[in-house]
Amino acid sequence: METIITLTTDFGLNDAYVAAIKGVILGINRDARIVDICHSISPQNVAQASFVLGTAYSFFPRRTIHMVVVDPGVGTERRAIIVRTPPADFIAPDNGVLSYALQPYITTSQEAGNINVELSPEVEAVAVTREEFWHSPVSPTFHGRDIFAPVAAWLSLDIQPETFGETISSVAVLPIPRPHYRADGLLIGHILHVDKFGNLVTDIRDTDLPRAGQSIEVEVKGHRVSGLKHTYAEGEDLLALIGSSGYLEIAFNGGSAASFLNAGAGDEVEVRLHG
Amino acid sequence: METIITLTTDFGLNDAYVAAIKGVILGINRDARIVDICHSISPQNVAQASFVLGTAYSFFPRRTIHMVVVDPGVGTERRAIIVRTPPADFIAPDNGVLSYALQPYITTSQEAGNINVELSPEVEAVAVTREEFWHSPVSPTFHGRDIFAPVAAWLSLDIQPETFGETISSVAVLPIPRPHYRADGLLIGHILHVDKFGNLVTDIRDTDLPRAGQSIEVEVKGHRVSGLKHTYAEGEDLLALIGSSGYLEIAFNGGSAASFLNAGAGDEVEVRLHG
Amino acid sequence: METIITLTTDFGLNDAYVAAIKGVILGINRDARIVDICHSISPQNVAQASFVLGTAYSFFPRRTIHMVVVDPGVGTERRAIIVRTPPADFIAPDNGVLSYALQPYITTSQEAGNINVELSPEVEAVAVTREEFWHSPVSPTFHGRDIFAPVAAWLSLDIQPETFGETISSVAVLPIPRPHYRADGLLIGHILHVDKFGNLVTDIRDTDLPRAGQSIEVEVKGHRVSGLKHTYAEGEDLLALIGSSGYLEIAFNGGSAASFLNAGAGDEVEVRLHG
Numbered sequence: 117m118e119t120i121i122t123l124t125t126d127f128g129l130n131d132a133y134v135a136a137i138k139g140v141i142l143g144i145n146r147d148a149r150i151v152d153i154c155h156s157i158s159p160q161n162v163a164q165a166s167f168v169l170g171t172a173y174s175f176f177p178r179r180t181i182h183m184v185v186v187d188p189g190v191g192t193e194r195r196a197i198i199v200r201t202p203p204a205d206f207i208a209p210d211n212g213v214l215s216y217a218l219q220p221y222i223t224t225s226q227e228a229g230n231i232n233v234e235l236s237p238e239v240e241a242v243a244v245t246r247e248e249f250w251h252s253p254v255s256p257t258f259h260g261r262d263i264f265a266p267v268a269a270w271l272s273l274d275i276q277p278e279t280f281g282e283t284i285s286s287v288a289v290l291p292i293p294r295p296h297y298r299a300d301g302l303l304i305g306h307i308l309h310v311d312k313f314g315n316l317v318t319d320i321r322d323t324d325l326p327r328a329g330q331s332i333e334v335e336v337k338g339h340r341v342s343g344l345k346h347t348y349a350e351g352e353d354l355l356a357l358i359g360s361s362g363y364l365e366i367a368f369n370g371g372s373a374a375s376f377l378n379a380g381a382g383d384e385v386e387v388r389l390h391g
Numbered sequence: 392m393e394t395i396i397t398l399t400t401d402f403g404l405n406d407a408y409v410a411a412i413k414g415v416i417l418g419i420n421r422d423a424r425i426v427d428i429c430h431s432i433s434p435q436n437v438a439q440a441s442f443v444l445g446t447a448y449s450f451f452p453r454r455t456i457h458m459v460v461v462d463p464g465v466g467t468e469r470r471a472i473i474v475r476t477p478p479a480d481f482i483a484p485d486n487g488v489l490s491y492a493l494q495p496y497i498t499t500s501q502e503a504g505n506i507n508v509e510l511s512p513e514v515e516a517v518a519v520t521r522e523e524f525w526h527s528p529v530s531p532t533f534h535g536r537d538i539f540a541p542v543a544a545w546l547s548l549d550i551q552p553e554t555f556g557e558t559i560s561s562v563a564v565l566p567i568p569r570p571h572y573r574a575d576g577l578l579i580g581h582i583l584h585v586d587k588f589g590n591l592v593t594d595i596r597d598t599d600l601p602r603a604g605q606s607i608e609v610e611v612k613g614h615r616v617s618g619l620k621h622t623y624a625e626g627e628d629l630l631a632l633i634g635s636s637g638y639l640e641i642a643f644n645g646g647s648a649a650s651f652l653n654a655g656a657g658d659e660v661e662v663r664l665h666g
Numbered sequence: 667m668e669t670i671i672t673l674t675t676d677f678g679l680n681d682a683y684v685a686a687i688k689g690v691i692l693g694i695n696r697d698a699r700i701v702d703i704c705h706s707i708s709p710q711n712v713a714q715a716s717f718v719l720g721t722a723y724s725f726f727p728r729r730t731i732h733m734v735v736v737d738p739g740v741g742t743e744r745r746a747i748i749v750r751t752p753p754a755d756f757i758a759p760d761n762g763v764l765s766y767a768l769q770p771y772i773t774t775s776q777e778a779g780n781i782n783v784e785l786s787p788e789v790e791a792v793a794v795t796r797e798e799f800w801h802s803p804v805s806p807t808f809h810g811r812d813i814f815a816p817v818a819a820w821l822s823l824d825i826q827p828e829t830f831g832e833t834i835s836s837v838a839v840l841p842i843p844r845p846h847y848r849a850d851g852l853l854i855g856h857i858l859h860v861d862k863f864g865n866l867v868t869d870i871r872d873t874d875l876p877r878a879g880q881s882i883e884v885e886v887k888g889h890r891v892s893g894l895k896h897t898y899a900e901g902e903d904l905l906a907l908i909g910s911s912g913y914l915e916i917a918f919n920g921g922s923a924a925s926f927l928n929a930g931a932g933d934e935v936e937v938r939l940h941g
Binding site for chain 1: 668670672679699701702703704705706718719721722723725726727730859861862863896897898899907909910915920922
């Protein structure tokens with residue numbers, strides 16, 4: 117079956133780790149269509165992988181299988197999970213790397229100091245435990261090749277998720293950074309991601325911003341920009357706009373906002389609304 | 392249909408921009424064969440993208456679709472175009488990024504200071520305007536994903552170019568750097584491109600050089616090399632040869648000519664012909 | 667035919683060299699499944715390419731064709747070879763780049779100072795000489811595109827190896843680094859490879875180490891680690907384990923052993939066995 121399997125890892129492209137994964141998948145499903153999402157996640161940066169996957173998965177056809185291997189706990193007790201959502205399947209370590217992708221299907225509640233995560237009923241989650249689907253022997257340091265890849269390949273052949281292990285009702289999630297209103301009325305967000313062009317992607321969504329009748333002023337690293345532009349080619353230099361994933365971005369016409377501002381992930385962004 | 396679609400962008404491989412494009416294409420034509428030409432074009436370097444595409448497109452089978460997204464004017468009034476040539480289709484912003492690929496089909500004339508560009512009659516060019524083929528909503532900052540990708544995918548399903556918008560008779564081209572003879576009889580060229588090995592690819596073509604009976608001396612950054620070698624393994628250190636794309640190259644046996652000479656794109660190369 | 671063709675080169679991803687190779691292959695076999703193993707081999711580093719291919723090829727399905735173009739002698743008298751082994755075909759310059767992959771099929775003997783290499787009878791090796799299968803004209807600097815790619819593509823269509831040239835009985839091999847016991851009883855190995863995570867992969871195999879009843883102490887760059895861990899997440903900082911390719915590795919929990927130790931390929935590793 118020509119199911120699409122995407123790969124998101126921190127393996128880089130200098131070693132043959134990604135190739136070994138592809139070889140294992142093709143050995144099980146010769147017709148799988150493997151598409152790389154990103155292999156340049158910073159080593160073991162689960163939050164970054166979650167964000168990058170979150171910006172891409174929804175553009176793939178329904179029933180695509182998204183496999184993520186950013187897995188600092190490989191070989192330990194952390195679970196491997198399959199999560200079937202209405203549009204897509206995910207297979208990943210249960211370390212929060214699916215947080216953005218699963219956001220529409222998760223309710224978190226806090227009770228006596230504990231955070232409880234509930235998956236909505238339309239989602240099926242399974243802990244991958246049945247070893248007969250794994251590549252044997254399993255290296256304790258490379259579950260991507262020996263567990264995730266063969267399970268993704270079998271899944272792409274329409275083996276049902278519950279075949280691979282027991283159904284579970286909750287999965288690990290990371291807190292998704294969100295802006296908040298400070299006492300002085302400013303909306304305070306943070307830079308989530310710096311892209312190749314040096315554009316600063318913030319955690320402020322278009323839906324957090326005023327629709328009409330209000331103007332906006334954005335401050336980051338002591339620099340202010342007024343108003344939202346529509347394209348990177350507008351404005352003299354520094355500008356703000358809603359980027360292609362729906363987040364407020366600070367960019368620099370013809371250059372890198374990250375270099376110009378010496379700014380990076382985690383830096384604070386203040387938004388002032390007028391009118 | 393298993394049409395081949397190639398991608399040339401400046402998106403790099405650290406973000407999921409390229410993956411989103413692939414997802415959109417596969418959502419429309421599940422059987423498209425997507426091949427990466429290059430995603431490491433320097434940000435917004437239209438000339439470099441044009442050159443890199445020019446060295447590769449002719450090696451693909453007839454009727455391949457080459458999609459290029461190096462697009463500093465994204466979201467502005469610059470047009471998106473489809474150009475159908477006898478061997479291949481191209482889809483790109485109308486910013487000159489197809490200059491090398493379209494060179495065989497273009498006549499330029501200068502009249503009262505204006506450069507006029509004529510496409511030869513065997514070429515069909517279309518301005519992409521019909522929004523029903525686009526991914527909706529269109530982000531003003533990511534036409535690669537929302538306009539070029541879906542149009543390329545529909546084109547790969549044999550929808551005819553004129554279906555996507557009105558036919559046009561000219562497109563933007565960049566001047567293709569060419570060497571010239573100086574008053575003292577030297578042929579003066581420039582370095583176009585430095586490849587991964589540090590080989591210096593110049594704008595001097597094999598057809599610009601003498602066929603027989605003449606010897607050649609190349610000078611770059613104060614260093615001289617005599618004669619043309621056939622392979623990188625010949626010669627003591629610095630050497631000149633005709634590279635695999637038909638351009639004069641300066642290379643260094645077992646090392647990097649770019650590092651040795653501290654040379655890069657734009658640097659001048661002088662060729663002296665004897666005999 | 668949907669034969670898998672893998673590519674391992676030192677071409678990098680900034681030029682269109684790899685794309686030209688893919689275009690040529692698809693022009694001959696439109697259904698070939700091309701998978702990148704690695705294009706980031708250091709320029710002309712035949713030993714590194716041999717190692718990287720060695721860690722990946724065995725995970726691909728039987729009858730995969732592995733094409734390697736790390737080729738400092740391109741255009742010279744060095745041969746291009748096809749080697750058919752029971753599980754897979756290889757096509758590469760005859761410069762030792764297949765040493766790891768062919769290790770199970772090679773006997774070396776030393777006689778009067780010469781090293782003789784014998785291929786086992788189950789292996790078929792051919793020197794590629796019949797030009798009618800090549801892309802014409804052949805650039806003396808890019809046999810990857812003009813010889814290896816078309817030959818790999820024809821091979822993927824089930825043309826038999828002996829069709830491409832004469833059968834040969836030996837091929838070039840590089841010495842595979844192996845640890846040795848020093849007079850004082852220590853096992854002395856070397857670092858073969860540093861992976862993206864900074865893990866130091868040594869030439870000491872799991873089979874070189876004691877199975878039971880003995881403890882192990884590893885010393886590298888003046889630092890000692892005791893015992894073998896199973897996963898990267900164990901231990902305080904520096905640790906040793908058997909990596910996913912069966913080699914002893916030195917790693918650093920949550921960081922880079924290469925940076926911490928300032929260690930790299932070639933550095934010595936001492937293993938002390940107790941009990």
